[in-house]
Amino acid sequence: MKVYDENILKDGQKLVIRNAEEDDAQGLIDLLQTVDSETRFLAREPGEFNFTLEQEREFIKSTMNADNKQLLVGEIDDIIVANCSVGIVSNNKRYLHRAAMGISVRKKYWNKGIGKILMNECIKWCKEKGVEQLELEVVTQNTRAISMYENLGFEKYGTKKNALKYSDGTYADEYYMILFIE
Secondary structure (H helix, E strand, C coil), X not given: XXXXXXXXXXXXXXXXXXXXXXXXXXXXXXXXXXXXXXXXXXXCCCCCCCCCHHHHHHHHHHHHCCCCEEXXXXXXXXXXXXXXEEEECCCCHHHCCEEEEEEEECHHHXXXXXXXXHHHHHHHHHHHHCCCEEEEEEECCCHHHHHHHHHCCCEEEEEEXXXXXXXXXXXXXXXXXXXXXX
């Protein structure tokens, strides 16, 4: 287990950031199933994340053994409260300068700085890998996340109209954002 960082949050809790391991499979399944029901800003409807324990273990294992991607977890009191993944967009030479990322944090742990800590770890990984631009998509109504991304240097480069269609028939647009890494 490689611990990237231990951080003391605003409320005094200790956040451990580390690479995901196969033993984290159930904790990650629990996290993803929980966050999908806590916000409309993620890619799935509640209940759509349906990896089995073995599928999640295999996914984690494939990430652990890859040079072109990374999966981090954030733990408080040995409970996974957040995750963040980052990876090269494609292994074709013309894309090796680009990475994309995704992040989720349990609602109970919002506004503690966990997202920013994880984002900075992704940015650090990109610098180590020689990535020149980090890309993400964010629902336009997710003002808290957009503010954090902009504070980290991301800029909006376009809007995908009706990028998400919810089960109630409504739509959400997404911003395409990029951080150019020096």
